[in-house]
Amino acid sequence: HDIEYNGNKRATWRHLREFYESERRRELKLAVKLTDAHFCPGIAQKMKVSLAAQVFSHSVASGMRVLVDHDRMEKSALQTAEFVEKVNEMFDILNSASLFGKHGKGAVTEESAETVLSQLSAAQEFILTWRFSPVRGGRSKTTMPFKEGWLLSIESAKRIIHFGLREAGVSYLCLRRFSQDHVENFFSMVRGRNGFNEKPELHAFLGALRSISAGKMERKLANGTNCEDDGDAMAVEIRDLREKVTAASTSAAEQPQQHRAVSADGDVATEIAFDNVEATEVVPYIGGWIFRKLQIFACNSCKDELVTDESPARTFTHKNFEDSRYGLT
Structure with a gap:
């Protein structure tokens, strides 16, 4: 027209x-x-x-x-x-x-x-x-x-x-902060976590929300996208949670053979004691594998537990190769 x-x-x-x-x-x-x-x-x-x-x-x-x-x-x-x-x-x-x-x-x-x-x-x-x-x-x-x-x-x-x-x-x-770009960028990240599902169900949406929140909602926009990068930063970052977990882990470090579950807000939850050898051996090993996959590792208490001359969990000793001893499993 x-x-x-x-x-x-x-x-x-x-x-x-x-x-x-x-x-x-x-x-x-x-x-x-x-x-x-x-x-x-x-x-x-x-x-x-x-x-x-x-x-x-x-x-x-x-x-x-x-x-x-x-x-x-x-x-x-x-x-x-x-x-x-x-x-x-x-x-x-x-x-x-x-x-x-x-x-x-x-x-x-x-x-x-x-x-x-x-x-x-x-x-x-x-x-x-x-x-x-x-x-x-x-x-x-x-x-x-x-x-x-x-x-x-x-x-x-x-x-x-x-x-x-x-x-x-x-x-x-x-x-610009009041434009629709920020909403569209957010839902684009949610769709990306669900295989680009245009209409995710509630449980899939919540799972994607938790995932992108833990990842600081960072995303590199492709060329030619409809919306510009909004340049947002997280108000509360995951490192704040790690600091709370570190503080809780430090206070619990003197209690061997007891593994504590830590809630999302950083408070120490119910203590879990393991009675059998399998549980005592498997839990530290799985924990070490998980921490090895982390790209950012800043928990000093976990390092003290996992990086030792002689690990209390024998699984580490038998699974380690010679050239990986005295390091992080």
Whole structure:
């Protein structure tokens, strides 16, 4: 759809296409990120916000103005360039991710709040003027789902700024933190732990949640993913749990032949005493195998138990090769 805005101006898809066609085969380009996928997207690519953000960007708007100045595009393309620039500004405000971002991309602070709120209000007024020309005859439309989505996002951002900075006393707000990317990244990790099952059952979901929580929710995003890396860090990391376990293990180190179960919150649970030789031999051996597989090993109490000249569990002695003695089993 072509979009009429501010009463008598028109942004057309044709101008964007002409700009891309004039640039695609050149060695030096005014908008280097544009590809065929931006103008002929596949089924999966149609949902990628990144493609839309790269089309409605400052580089594209300035590039179109350059071509108009050199008479390589018609003068009416300036109206399309103006529309692209305004949409780019809205993307930048709602996608602020850094306290010291430049060119309108910085976090909202007490000092910049009035300016940002004014820009968001102006963006709302700009969006309300949009009218959509019919593709094949018929009447023009005054609304589309993405238009309502823009208005909802901007109004939500304004209320978050009012509440966060003026009521909750937050020092700054990165509006990108309120986007859907973080939720989508999280559920992507859950699906990845279940063989990319789109609809995991409750027990599978809980198992995946425990697994990715223990792994600090770290994931390397593949190229071309729909969502950007959100850059989140765990509020409570697994090493905090290890410190609690280490403290509990240290206090129990003087009680041989008794193995203590440690709960998830680090508290020592019920003591378990083993009466038979098999249990006494097997439990330390299995424990050693598990700790050997750990990539991070920082439990000093466990090292004291497992790295000894002569292990109390004879299984270690008989299973060890000569060159692995006096080391971690």
